[in-house]
Every structure is written in structure tokens, then in C-alpha cells.
Amino acid sequence: MTVNDDSFTNWKIREEIAESMIPLIGKLHRERDVTVLLHxxxxVNKSVVSILKTHRFARQIAGAExxxxxxxxFLQALTALDLGPSQIDLGMLATMYxxxxxxxxxxxxxxxxxxxxxGANKIxxxxxRDVVLYGFGRIGRLVARLLIEKAGSxxxxxxxxxxxxxxxxxxxVKRASLLRRDSIHGQFQGTITVDxxxxxIVANGNAIKVIYADDPASVDYTEYGIRDAILIDNTGKWRDREGLSRHLRPGIEKVVLTAPGKGDVPNIVHGVNHDxxxxxxxxxxCASCTTNAIVPPLKAMDDEYGVLRGHVETVHSFTNxxxxxxxxxxxxxRGRSAxxxxxxxxxxxxxxxxxxxPDLKAKISGSSIRVPVPDVSIAILNLQLARETTREEVHDYLREVSLASPLKRQIDFITAPDAVSSDFIGSRHASIVDAGALKVDGDNAILYLWYDNEFGYSCQVVRVVQHVSGVEYPTYPATAV
Structure with a gap:
């Protein structure tokens, strides 16, 4: 048998195993509300090839496929346990074992x-929990896709x-069409019909009422059977407490803004201060996409090295x-051609x-340049640290943070030498550390952080909503603190 034959046989074996994983993952999700993760x-709802590619991607961060x-x-062992709602990371289980x-x-x-x-420990x-989207633009439609995706259980x-x-x-009909097809993020995964x-709009069996209103104060959500809902304002029209309070109508319990809040409105970056x-x-x-991209790695660097001051330069895709x-x-x-x-x-x-x-004492300055790409941005975080270090140390530290820290859902890590912005369309992380571009000289570190300013940010929004709704389930095995 040739080497090529060996490789193909190996692929077919792994393909068969991945096929057998799909019903086990689906059953855990539907019947027990368990989300199976890999790093x-x-x-959940992934194809055979997607499962295999996700396993292969582990070599980027863990050094080996x-x-x-x-x-x-480990997946088979999980199916035999009396599990309650949770997220369980197969990659962490295998690594720790x-x-x-x-x-x-x-x-x-x-x-x-x-x-x-x-057993007795499970929740x-x-x-x-009912959710209402106020506004249905770029972020609104992506949040809708995520909410529909997560409704499977x-x-x-x-x-x-x-x-x-x-x-x-x-x-x-036109709004349903925009949900169904997206020039950047592709086709909606499922079926959409219009009543x-x-x-x-009925998406994957979820009946979504379309309410027409020019003023939040004109809507009584209880008329539509909506109770104790979380309203997500995607318009950014109101950003202070007084304006956002207009949404606190019958049927609405909390309001989450997908833009930086003003005044005393808390700005929440999931993974950093959501608790x-x-x-x-x-x-x-939920602050801004750029704030979500820079705050998790900034916290990670401050925790380990201390940050005395910093500057962030954002090269940002154009927006509407x-x-x-x-x-x-x-x-x-901004009037000039984007x-x-x-x-x-x-x-x-x-x-x-x-x-x-609030505990970070360092002064952080910032500026931004909009560039002619439709999605994915990069933040260049230039930090003066409290102690000297090396590129190798920072590299290994950030890789470990992306793998096994409480920030692993926010910070991703890539070593591909030829990575470009379009590679990160659809990333569910708040930011991705580009290992190849990392620069360290004594007490100065420069981090290059990619982020999907649409989809990655929308994932952060949904995580915040899950948390304040009480449906953010714990992840196992527990990560190092």
C-alpha cells in the first residue's frame, strides 16, 4: 500500500468516526441541553468535514492535530452519564487526560x-427566555441567526x-430574504418561510413576530404573548439610561444595547466583567466590537505582566x-466613499x-482608520509592560490563555503565516491573536488582534444575554484561573 493509500484510508476511518459522533452530539444537545465543544x-449541528477541520485546527493552538x-x-463516556445542562469541551478532556x-x-x-x-450537582x-430584537440591521440579523441556532434544545x-x-x-418578505442570504456570512443554515x-417569519420552526413601530413607547409586548423578555436594541439610537428606558414596556424585563452605553449604563464585555x-x-x-476585541487580551496581559500604558490603532472595515x-x-x-x-x-x-x-490604571489611547473591506478588522495593541519579557514567553502565554483560561471563548490564537482578514469571517471569538505578527522588545509588546466586527461581536452579545437571562450554563472541565 502506498503512502497516498495510507492517507486516504486514514481519512475514511476518521470520516466514519466523525459521522458516528453527529447523532451523539445532537442527542446530548436536544435531550439534555449539553453543548459539546472542541477547544x-x-x-453542535456541524457536518462531518466541519468536525474534522475543527479537530485539525487544534494544531494551530496546541501544536499538534x-x-x-x-x-x-470521551464523547461516548459522556452519553453514559446523568448530565445536566452544561458545555463540555472534548479538547480539554483529551488534553487533561x-x-x-x-x-x-x-x-x-x-x-x-x-x-x-x-447527578445531584446538575442544574x-x-x-x-423570550427575546425581542429592536432593529434588524447587520448585527440584528446575525444575532437572530445565533438565537435560532441555539434554540435547538x-x-x-x-x-x-x-x-x-x-x-x-x-x-x-424582504426582511426574511435578508435573513436568508448574506453577502458576507453566506446562507442561513436552515429553512425560512414567511407568514x-x-x-x-418562521425560521427553523421558530415563529418570529414582526412588529412595526416608530417609537418604543408605542408597543405593548404582552399583546403578543411576550413576558419578561430581554430586548436587544440594535439601532444605537438611544445610548443613555433615559433613552433606553423607553424600551421598558409591558413584557420587557431588561434592555441590552449593542453599542457603547453612555453615562451610568454599564459596558459589559463577556469574559471580563459580565459577572x-x-x-x-x-x-x-455590550460596548463596541473593538472594545470587545481589545479588552480580553488587555486584561490577560495586565494579569501576567502589568500594563503601564498603551495605544490601540484599529484598522476597521467600513460600515453602514x-x-x-x-x-x-x-x-x-465619513461622507467620503467608503x-x-x-x-x-x-x-x-x-x-x-x-x-x-476599572482596576486597570494604565492610560489607553486610541485611533481608527476605516478601510475598503466589508468585514473583519484588526486592532494593533501597543503596550508598555511593568516588566521585561520575551517574544517566546508572551507567545506561549497567549496560546495557553486561548486554550485553557476563563478567556478562551473570547481569545483565539493562530500561527498560520499566510493569514489575512477574510480568513476570520465567521469567527466566534472576540479577538484572534496573530502569533506571527507578535512583537516584543523588553517591556514593550505589540499585539495584532483580528476580529470579525460583525459575527464575533454578535456572539459576545448573545453570551451577555445568556448570562443575564440565567441560561449561561457552566463549562467543563473547569479551566485554570
């Missing part, structure tokens, strides 16, 4: 590692309605608040750091 990447032959025994020297079987080790989600499955969050201004004939008579949200807080912000061609705009430069120019503009991300990281 923080969900394997992870095989389905290694993870399948290799390092364990006690001679336990896979079944024994798995039962011990996920003990907090089994009860919660009733779905029948628990957690349930998208009940979207609120938009009336757009004329066939408005609902024009009842004013609903500071008080149960009685009814209005909060710019003009395609030169035209009047209230901002001086598709033809690099445009210097302001960013509030640096000043927003203080809200998300």
Missing part, C-alpha cells in the same frame, strides 16, 4: 472531570419578535454609517476600557 468551538479517535471515547498520571480509564476520568454537571433545565433563549419601522410593500397573513452585572440591573450595554460614494455626512470624513478610501475616524474603544476594566 471552545461548538460541534487532535484526532477524532482521541475524542470519540494525557497529562493525568493516575491510570484512570477514560470513563472514570470523564465522570470526575464533569462531576459538577452530573435544572430552564424554561426558554428547546431551552435557553427564544426569539419571539423583531421591531422595525414599516418599509412598504412586501416589507416582511404574511400573521406577520411572522459584575447586578440581578436588579435592567439596562446595560459611511457613504458608498462621496455625499453629505454629518461627520467630516469603498474607495482609507478614512481616518474616531474610536471610543480606548475610553470604554475604563468601564470594562
Amino acid at each position: 471552545s468551538r461548538s460541534l 487532535l484526532s477524532v479517535t482521541e475524542t470519540m471515547p 494525557k497529562a493525568d498520571e493516575r491510570g484512570l480509564s477514560v470513563e472514570e476520568f470523564t465522570a470526575e472531570a464533569v462531576a459538577g454537571a452530573t 435544572e433545565r430552564r424554561e426558554p 428547546g431551552n435557553g433563549l427564544r426569539l419571539r419578535a423583531i421591531v422595525v419601522r414599516g418599509g412598504g410593500a412586501q416589507d416582511i 404574511e397573513d400573521n406577520g411572522m 459584575t452585572v447586578k440581578p436588579e440591573e435592567r439596562i446595560l450595554s 454609517d459611511q457613504n458608498l460614494l462621496d455625499n453629505y455626512h454629518k461627520s467630516d470624513r 469603498a474607495l478610501n482609507m478614512v481616518i475616524t474616531e474610536t471610543g474603544a480606548a475610553s470604554a476600557v475604563a468601564k470594562a476594566l
